[in-house]
Amino acid sequence: MRRNGYRARAVALHAALIALSTVFLFPLAWLISTSLKPIEETMKTPPTYLPTHFVLANYARAFTYGGDTLGFIPFLVYGRNTLLIAVLAVSGAVASNAAVAYGFARLRWPGRDLAFAVTLATMMVPFPVLMVPLFALFQKLGWTGTFRPLWVPAWFGSAFSIFLLRQFFRTIPTELSEAARIDGCSEWSTFTQVILPLARPALAVVALFTFMAVWNDFLGPLIYLSDQRLFTLSLGLQAFQTQHGGTEWNLLMAASTIVVLPVIALFFFTQRQFIQGIAVTGLKG
Amino acid sequence: MALRRAQGLVGLIIVVAAAWWAEAIVRPRAADDRIHVTYWEKWTGFEADAMRATVDAFNASQPSINVDLLTVSGIQNKTLLAVAGGNPPDVAGLFGPNVAQYADDNAVLPLDNYCRRARLTRDLYVPVYWDIGAYRGHQYALPSVPASTALHYNRAMRARAGLDPDRPPRTIEDLDADAATMTRTDSHGKIVVSGFLPSEPGWWNWGWGYVFGGQLWDGGARITANSPENVRAFTWVQSYSKRYGGTNLQSFKSGLGNFSSPQNGFLDGRVGMVLQGVWMYNFISKYAPEMETPVRQWGAAPFPHPADRPDLAGVTFADEDVLVIPRGARHPDEAFEFIRFVQSRRGMELLCMGQRKHSPLRRVSPGFYRRHPNPFIRLFAELPTGPNTVTPPKLGIWPEYQDALTNAFDEITLERKTPRQALDAVQARMQPKLDEYLRTRRLRAEAGR
């Protein structure tokens, strides 16, 4: 009796979860399905759920759209730009946040806890408040129209990552660094030789988050970049979407897939860190 | 330990290389001794191709200047920001309506002296195209590519509805009647095919008042958004919502594909008549070649006028792309050399033929129209020479004014407000803005003196 009850419950749960999974996956399936349809089929009513025949050429067209006139293949160039910014921002974020978080987590200095509280409070400042003065600042520096506003700040730490790494560093037993000190290690080599190797998972999480933020960023590139050769993928996709009052839907979906797929692929390779990272950062709020 | 150090070194090299590469992409170095003039172009696609061909022709025509073309998005804002940052291009290809805002902000160089030396005068041009670049007694911009609008109609759809395919409507009343005849609805009253909709594609939603003899600004201290003519125009716009239902129209519109696709309503035969510019032919030949061959299925004619206002016949919205020299440009003289090349008949026709537009110059070379692929090019060239040629008000606050009008248009098509209410709201919003704008402009002028 009880056993049957459990089984019924399990069946019901799976049914619910499968139904919900379908709901969550459907839009992505629709994205890919549309991206492979011939143009005549995209606006059919009722819609066809699978393409009657697969038009892989949509991808070739989306990739090279405007390439003949711009003298390059836009989406490859956008991808390269995005990756360059990501490499610079990610390395900067990992290096700077690790050091700063170490300073907050493992060293004692006057005013530390107050400074950390202030750091946490900065997470509340909305970007639109900073937008205008930051723009003016970068303009005075002559940085608008370059990639610098999009990656240089990452080298100076961010509250969220500092917080995340600090929490992690505090879980490393102090005996380890004490031992290093007794061996005569400087603070810097304790940090690089003892702490950093242990902190790899946390650093990976910071790297992933920074990468995601760069990949996702739209407002930053929109404000700072004007030359189409310098566009990132997000900005390039938007420009593609608005070209001449809008382009074919199947090409738009193919271009969107080009922007979406790398992130999802990255996720599948780094799944464990990703989920762990999100869980860790959220919990101790 | 050594391994870790090696890893660190590799990481460092990657970062430095990436930074170096990122900088190199931003500022490509030219390896010749010509003077490099940067030109910011807004278009992509074949329009950019035509400009590129013109730039190439200029570069080949002389040994000392090289124009580097960059494609820039949001050019109307980005150029101003670049001027403010002190790093503008040498030439920018703005839109005509931007001239006032730029001149007000002192962001572009007056070209009067250059024009005088190069003997460029108004009488070389179709007046409206010269005037778009003129502002408060100075010439700030010269045309690159002009445009004008006309009614585009689908001959086959007219014939199918029992209308004479070759007698497009002359008056607004005819237009409404033809539209009603051509529109087909299904058993639920849902629109399947539309004859005409003021909101499709809706690129001149701010301008319908002009079609009825209205104005948006009196040229002085008054906004005239709620003038009787403007109210009449919006009442006409709303009559379509009243007839078919605002939401019904909206959902019909959302069933149309994007503009630059074969599913554009006019191109796939679901909208019979549209107000469109000279470029429409390009989209027809690209996405709906069957409308061209074997039999031409479309035509273009002057947009209709109200029956009681025959004086408004031949109304057209004129616009143009302009070339300006931003303040702070490093090579203004060389920049003007390029602009001057574009103003020559050869340069201009290379560009305008490439973009398949007419020429802003008064005189064209023999055979220009004959060689021109657009079968209605003469119409587009002649319309803007008439008295009912419309250009938006030359005001620095025009972007905001236009947003307010566009919103008012939405509100009346969705039947959320009466035309009167919507336009009164625009009037109430924009009149204080105009007062403030005129006041600061006066203060600045006084301070400048």
Place this chain on the structure above:
Amino acid sequence: MRPPRREALAGALFVLPWVVGFSVFLLYPLLASIYYSFCDYSVLRPPVFTGLANYRALWRDEVFWIALRNTAVYAAWALPVSAVVAIGLALLLNTGVRGMTVYRTIFFVPSLVPMVALAVLWQWIFNGQVGVLNDLLGRVGVRGPNWLGDPAWAKAALVILAAWGVGNAVVIYLAGLQDVPRQLYEAAGLDGAGAWQQTRHVTLPVLSPVILFNVIMGIIGTLQVFTVPYVISPAGSPARSIYFYAMYLFDNAFIYHRMGYACAMGWILFVVILALTMVALKLSERHVHYGGI
């Protein structure tokens, strides 16, 4: 123990990047934006002090109020709907059902889709005439509205879109749920509490700090909503129904070139966020349980 002086010096050196970053990229812009907000500042001319003029003009600016109201309405729907969906999914996943990691991955993946792509994709799904959503609704006998073309439904569409991307909140909640001590459930079970009562009296209280954290992050994020509506319609059409606060701020700064006005808007936003966060913290005092239950 080594002299604390040396440690303090090392500490200062380690946090130096952040001190620079904080001062240059946060504190300076923050202070500058206060100053600008009291100025007439177009990009091309140096700011001119005009006192409260911007704030007074904002008070009378109809579009400012429309944008503010839109943002408030959107947040008032998006925050609770996303929270309920996320907590619901997390509770379902936390039932010890087999294949949890697979389901978790499925719910998480949508939150990885970059915002611009998200906007493009859902614009297509929501299409009133040929959109797949209305086709699906039609199959179950519901006549779908013209989502993004109808001012009455456009915000609802954005709420649905936000609910689709709750994956990372689900993961956070799930991690929180797995911290709930088993014994609590067992004790509740012995007291004869049903599934709903267990959820209500055991799970949610334990989860409350996580909920608070997510609510605060949600307030901060939602009030800044920009990318998705901007990609769908930069003017917030139809009839400004999806014209949000950050969009009007952006337009003022970069389209109308009224940087001072935009800064004043930014500061008002900051104050609103601060106030709402305080309210959330205050309200939470009674409902959030930290640790020992």
